[in-house]
Amino acid sequence: MITEIAPAPERVEPPPTGTRGRRRAWDEAPRWQIYVPLSIYLVFTLIPFYWILLFALRPAGSTSLVPWPMTFEHFEKVWNERAFGTYFQNSVLVGVSTLVMTTLVALAGGYALARFDFRIKRAFMLALLCTQFVPGALLLVPLFEIFANLRMINSLSSVVIAETVFQLPLSMILISGFIRNVPYSLEEAAWVDGCNRFTAFRIVVLPLLRPGLIAVGSFAFVHAWNHFLFALMFLSDQGKQTIPVGLNTLMSADSVDLGALAAGGIIAAVPVVLVFAFIQKWLITGFSAGAVKG
């Protein structure tokens, strides 16, 4: 999957030279050709966000198109009465556990893939790719039976394991790419200085992997935070459920409380938006490094 890991530099702007004509034709489309379609698309992107904010902040029954007078009644209601406080804790627990497990397991595997030639490596890589075609949704029944046999139904650990397993292949491929990006000679130099392999990895390689690990870890967190089906199937106890399941419950009620739904949706979005704002820069480089390069 990964042949080269370009350091994926931020695009360097062409120096504004005075030579007219050169570079201009491609780099500088007429301004309106950029701003008009971009604005139209932004309207499509942003109206839904505005809509949910509007419903969350305006009083129940209001039809005003501006959230004024502003109220937080929906948030209070959804957090306390609809148990989103509990769901939030559960979701954080699932997200963070998935992040830690995925990162550690993928780090070990990714290191092996990046640094060793071993007999089953090709087969293993192929298996990793194949898992991308395996639909988690279609394995619900056998997974349910496995967790039932392990007596893990209704325990958050079942969701953590399921999320981790389906996150692992891509994470491992990405991490092995990041590790390959670190020159082997750095590690070897540390061995000469008397470090064993693990210490050399920890002192020399790990700090250089930080951006990559942040990207992979956040990715795992966001996926686990967002994912719905495993939690819906494996957790029947209401006190164990996660935020997406809570949202679904709000939506499938006979008469949907739109204000509560909007407030719940915003609670669901906040951590993801924060993580996303934090990692956006690495996300594009991470993708171009690991996932797309043939």
Added chain:
Amino acid sequence: MAQAAAVAKPPAPPRRRRASATPRRLPYLLIAPAALLMLGFIAYPVISVFYYSLQNYNPTKPWRNGYAGFDNFVHAFTDDPQFWDTLTFSAKWVIVEVGLQLLFGLALALIVNQTFVGRAVGRALVFSPWAVSGVLTSAIWVLLYNSQTGVTRYLADMGIGAYGTSWLSDTATVFPAAIVADLWRGVPFFAILILADLQSVSKDLYEAAEVDGARRLQQFWHITLPHLKDAIVLSTLLRAVWEFNNVDLLYTLTGGGPAGETTTLPLYIANTSVDAHNFGYASALTTVAFVILLFCSIVYLRLSKFGGGQK
């Protein structure tokens, strides 16, 4: 797949081997946790799906359980109109979604790849729905589409359409309504992938093309698009598989309705196993879905000559 793996053999830098520092068992120890997890929670379930597909297996009707041969498959292909309906709808859903997402994603990536004032903010905003979950997307579009206080109400205020219109419960409008909701979240995915790949197009190519007098549209056809080809093939394939398998959005937005109008094959399978407890039949349908996915993927990779270009 095999091709992709063959290409993937990295041009490994010459490595010095130090026998003392690399015990032969170490790589196996390192991949063991990942391998065990994947064996236990992916490989084993897959095998058990294949096994159950040949069984009558329904926990609520244990007296009928047992070996069924290919009965489940025969039933699906000859005697189950719902199977064909949901399969057709899945195909329609995947083709329309992936096609439109590619089209808009490509256009968007080309736009935000230009140099202009406000590019960083523009990119961030354009990409923002990408991280929103399927369930949250549903929640947002339920708010937009609801018949009382949704957009239709304000459109009706302006004299467009009637009050009380609910696009999600009308069989004529539910498909486009669901498509738009999923596009909202899906387009940024393509835009991000294509933008990432655009970074690596060599500037020299464009300069050379300009010297030769190529216009911008010609440059797009002859330089940009060929360069993007592998990325486009791979991302459309991954996305198609993902769109086929993903049930979050339709499950929560329409629940497969109205009148089963938006039930995909995976949704049907989920209903068959979870509501009807007919695990054997659901497993057979799952097997069929696997085979179809695999077959379509191979054909697609062959037809598109994936990895054939030089990169």
